[in-house]
Amino acid sequence: MAHIEDRWFTPQHDDDGKLVLNARGKPVMARTTLYGTGLRYRVCYIGPDGRERKKSFPDRAKQAAEAFMATVEADKHRGTFIDPAAGCMLFGEFAETWLRTRTYDKSTMESLEVRVRKHILPFFGSRPLSSIKPSAVAEWDSELAGVLAQDTRSVAFAYLRMILTAAVDDERIAKNPCSAKSVKQPRPVERRVIPWTYDDVSAIRANLLPRYRPVVDLGGGCGMRQGEIFGLGVDDLDLVGGWVHVRRQVKRVYSRLVFGLPKNDKDRRVPLPASIAAALRAHLAEFPTVSVTLPWEDPFGDERVTVPLVFVTSRRGAINRSHFNSKVWHPALAAVGIPHTRATGVHALRHFYASTLLDAGENVRALATYLGHADPGFTLRIYTHLMPSSEERTRTAIDSLFGVPLRAA
Structure with a gap:
């Protein structure tokens, strides 16, 4: 069962090993050798795979630790648990692995690698996956808008979405920040074809x-x-x-x-x-x-x-x-x-x-x-x-059927 450890204080025991209680019946707490150093509260819980995991919080953040513990237990119950440590993987490391596992033909791979390494990795490469929020995606796209054509931005955005979707599938992040309502995906410019004569x-x-x-x-x-x-x-x-x-x-x-x-x-x-x-x-x-x-x-x-x-x-x-x-x-x-x-x-x-x-x-x-x-x-x-206009074809089809204009009765 999940619980919270206080690394700065520990319950005091008497010489017989019995718990020392105060006048209100609560344990008397004694300072540990860690008092005043490092993060104070540590949430200990068992992940869905049976492994013990821990996450620490600073002094005066016990409520945050309790909220985290409650969220973990709820996510485990719903089957939506994501290991926080999994999201610590750097985007660049994950993206390189993603590139190596693509099975496109060589010419497509060449284009894909150029786009990812030139337009995506410089901004996201050194960031942990879990730290990439919708606001970061919007900031990145805004920067590209000043240097790239909209069609190129649209392709780069699609590749970023694909990489982060793979991170969701690998349970490294809970949801794709590219899919947030606050993020507007750049659309390719629709060009009307004007054929030559x-x-x-x-x-x-x-x-x-x-x-x-x-x-x-x-x-x-x-x-x-x-x-x-x-x-x-x-x-x-x-x-x-x-x-x-x-x-x-x-x-x-x-x-x-x-x-x-x-x-x-x-x-x-x-x-x-x-x-x-x-x-x-x-x-x-x-x-x-x-x-x-x-x-x-x-x-x-x-x-x-x-x-x-x-x-x-x-x-x-x-x-x-x-x-x-x-x-x-x-x-x-x-x-x-x-x-x-x-x-x-x-x-x-x-x-x-x-x-x-x-x-x-x-x-x-x-x-x-x-x-x-x-x-x-x-x-x-x-x-x-x-395509040829349908209006005249409609008139011709009806006229050929009736032969002459309809007369009023």
């Missing part, structure tokens, strides 16, 4: 080097991501049947190029229009494929994959997106008067593809499949404003 896309294509022009065709005509285009092998093309099998991408992990699965770790087949197939035939005739060997997913792993790539550099190597963007894509944008921003990267070709299909009446589920989205709802949220 066909003339824009054609102008950009014309200003690329001939060896890179079909990149525009596959991005704008098949909705492929940049890395997926760079990872396209000749064996992935069915030029006769009219299909592209998207089953890998080229990505950069720890500054090294690797082959890896497409986003969401899922391959897909995309319809290949005859016009795009013709452009690819002409490209392959002028620029034959080059077999390129790269690590698979992990740049430091032993697995290697060789692919006869459709697109390579002039030096016959896999294309690094950073070099391509700065040396090839941005000059082409500048030539047609389009500034290079986050919204005008190669990814913008996917928006052109989506807007073209929606305008032609393609359904959202099929579009999501072609784009490689895991959830059609995500596709709908991005492109719902591009």
